Amino acid sequence: MLLQRQLDNRGFQLNRQGKVPFALGSEGHEALQAGAALAFERGKDILAPYYRDLGLCLGVGMTPYEIMLSIFARAADHNGGRQFPNHYSSKKLGILSFSSILAAHIPHAVGAAYAIVYRAEKGRAVLCTCGDGTTSEGEWHESVNFASVHRLPIVFLVENNLWAISTPIEKQMAQPEIWKRAAGYGIPGKRFDGFDPVETYACVKEALERARSGGGPTLLEGVCYRFLAHSTDDNDMTYRTKDEVTENRKSDPVPRFEAQLVEAGVLSEEEASAMKRAVLQETNDATDRAEAMPFPSATDLYENIYEGAWQPWQ
């Protein structure tokens, strides 16, 4: 959670310093993503994330260095510097590649879940995430419907942060409790506090275990909040108030969870400070290492269009 926040901040800082053209934050999603990542089984499950899933991808094994390579668009980035930052992809970690087009990845996740069943691979499931706005897309419905018909091993986790760029949830849907749609597909649905990593973990774990053991899909809705603007190119003060953000900041899951751990005696204040220093150091190291790496060469533009050499029409 701390690392996610630090890396998020670093992206925004680098943008404001003029070092990178774009950054995208996930502040407010830390608890939800940390909890979900712990329920994910590395080396077994498949993750179909979206661009707000920095913590989830760190949680399943992506490194700060990989994140920074992506922010700096370097050649060694997992996408070779082609995609925007936060467009995670790693076959090794089971993270499916995705584009910026919302809901386009949901059918891919369902296809991957179908492949798991098709090959009779026991004990595997797909964790497919998206934001609240994405659930308005037709492909979201089509995909949940297909997965439900075939009882596929998949968990649809909606990270409801109440905002789709500038569009509030009440303009996105008439009935704002997304989990209730599960009834329409004949699958279990559940809503939980996405600011609570422990509750998130329990809910996602239960749903993934149901999926892995042949119990079919689940629709989960974790309610959180987007503390930052949509991206470095957005100004959220044009559509929501500072008061609203400040009010939600009072429940910021990062200091809240830290306080809970200290109070429970699991973590001392010294240890918490040491963790923050370590995370800052890790972020600094990753930033320096990634920044020193080369950009893709211009001729990389012509690679990986089709298999083998391809001579584009000039």
Place this chain on the structure above:
Amino acid sequence: MTTSEKTASSQTMNNVEAVRATLYEALKNDDRVVILGEDVGARGNVFLITKDFIDEFGPTRVIDTPIAEASIVGIAVGMAMEGLRPIAEIQFADFIYPSFNQIVGEAAKTRYRSNGEYTCPLVIRTPYGGGVRGALSHSVSIEALFYHVPGLKIVAPAFPADVKGLLNAAIDDPDPVLFLEHKKTYRLIKGDVPNGHYTIPIGKANVLKEGSQLSVVSYGLYVHWALEAAQSLEAEGVSVEVIDLRSIRPMDRSAILQSVEKTRKLLVIHEDNKFGGIGAEISAMVAEEALFSLDAPIRRLCAPDVPAMGYAETLEHEFMSSPAKMAATMRDLARF
């Protein structure tokens, strides 16, 4: 090839039978192959292409999907990314629009955006084209909407042997292929199809008839009509070379250029609209590469710039070309 060899090594079938036989072999020979689409299972596809497949291969491999074209392709993309070899069917090409993003934005860019880490070996089959009283929404040609897209391959065979060879190539291909089947040729066109597994390379045109005065480039149903027209002109002493493009992307540019450099005249014929159609790209390419080989302006014989052919016979007839119209244009250009 002698007649007896022909009997032993090939079978006569129409285009629909060639698609069916190839899909059957693919299911039989490769466990990774699944077919998904609307009514492909119990009904066996609206043209009966997959009839009884579900009985032999089961509903897990022959999947009757909900009516939802975007996710038919999208789910197939996910299957392909995870190692299956899906063959998605869009019941009619006219219904492909809801899946446009999955084809253009996702399938065609999977390899590129992940820098080669993920690939999308996917075939999307769909019947297209008119002349069957298909009205506005069961007769369109869609190739021009997709041929702009690098990362995608587009195939439109006209003969049963090419259907089999190119469909096998599409299924074997590590990248997404849009496989266009002209529905009027389904039962109209018969031919010898070699037995056993073989492929025809995607991106290779076929010179169907050699000629010296004029090159005609076409694909799909119109290849047959162009051939008929060219043969009828032989009696008048007009010698027409007919090239069946077979693949639209990648396009066999050298076959077109070689032919044009020989005959010095080019006529492109297609059923799709003229404006922004495949003929526009071929014409531009020839103008760039071989302008000084030309003895006449390039001609295009294509559908008029209207939204679609109508249901009424008169409207369909006006939209479609014919062997007679093709012969007239060829004659005209040869005389230039």
